[in-house]
Amino acid sequence: MSEQTDPEPADDLAHSLAASAGLSAPVSQVRLAGGRNNRVHLVNHQGGTKTILKRYHHDPADKRDRLAAEWDYLTTLQPLNLGKTLDPLADNKDAHAALYTFIEGRKPARDEIDEALVDQAAQFIVDTNRTPVLADTRSASEACFTLNEHIASVDRRVARLAAIDPEAPLADQAKAIANDEIVPAWTRIRRAITEGSKAGDKTITSQILSPSDFGFHNSLIDETGCATFIDFEYAGRDDASKLICDFFCQPEIPVSLDHYPRFRDIILNAINAADADRARCDVLLPAYRIKWLCIMMNEFLTTGARRREFAEDTARETRAARQLATINKALSALQN
Structure with missing residues (x-):
């Protein structure tokens, strides 16, 4: 995943989601490039853990619940232990946001x-x-x-x-x-x-x-x-x-x-x-x-x-x- 911005202090949303997931406190977050519909940040935690914070776009003219669709899908897949997706960790429906596991990789050419x-x-x-x-x-x-x-x-x-x-x-x-x-x-x-x-x-x-x-x-x-x-x-x-x-x-x-x-x-x-x-x-x-x-x-x-x-x-x-x-x-x- 490629970084789009310099690291910045982790915001309140990152802290609250990390606490809900039982993870160590976030230290910093970095905006990642490539999102076309949402904002995605790499979150760095104390102890070296990394997670993905995803803020979903919502618009009165577009009624689709992107967070619910992705969360439900990944929750359904979790028992399969495929290891080919991110795992859901915590969500905040009011903020239209969720925290996921981080997987190292790059987009293919x-x-x-x-x-x-x-x-x-x-x-x-x-x-x-x-x-x-x-x-x-x-x-x-x-x-x-x-x-x-x-x-x-x-x-x-x-x-x-x-x-x-x-x-x-x-x-x-x-x-x-x-x-x-x-x-x-x-x-x-x-x-x-x-x-x-x-x-x-x-x-x-x-x-x-x-x-x-x-x-x-x-x-x-x-x-x-x-x-x-x-x-x-x-x-x-x-x-x-x-x-x-x-x-x-x-x-x-x-x-x-x-x-x-x-x-x-x-x-x-x-x-x-x-x-x-x-x-x-x-x-x-x-x-x-x-x-x-x-x-x-x-x-x-x-x-x-x-x-x-x-x-x-x-x-x-x-x-x-x-x-x-x-x-x-x-x-x-x-x-x-």
Whole structure:
């Protein structure tokens, strides 16, 4: 994990959470770089212990409880003793914050993503789904349990692009991309999916406990090449197809589609999925490429920009230019 600021004295929240967890008193804390939705600090305690303090973004326009989703997911995994995640130590719901164990590691570089790492990611999903997910398990953010719900999820994302903030840097370019590229592409893809399906409202049975937003952008690797997975604020019960498609569509540390059949089959075979589930993954992959284009456009929406400002000390102009470059790369991939 890379440091973003110089060490500063540990604040009251760090002290109270450490006390709740039964840990030694914090001495200092350091803001860590890389968070897109939250603020993350490395906390140094007396005696040399290190922990992670995470402050979750909350907004009246976004009702998702990120703290509860991540806390519930990690608490569910604790009895499995996987050693591939952070452990929850203490939380403060009023402060929208939690303390977690610290794991040494760094984000992998794009050129490090090979079959071995992809297999580790697939095995993590397999290991966390050794038993069927319970029907009363918290649903993941934007969970989909029918094909129609998948389509509606992308519909909502595309519709939000009509509300691009006119005051956002590069707003005119963002509007042109939305109107001239994303909306027409989604119209074509949506038509192909709906015309080819006769069971849009049939309940999907290949449900899993999903970390959501799963990919190497939310991972750390140690010096031996072993991966730890982090950031589960959207986790919950969901269709396995959604996780599989998301894994290959997130843009920060992309995964080559060469790995797609193997990754898909490792997960679906482990949960005894049917051939229809494999077919649904393949049909939905283009839809999720559109969804991720819309997610990249969040920088140009008011709520998305506020979340980025909370998590990242970077000028909005810089963030907007960076996002447009990423969006243009993703558009090129979609067209190819």
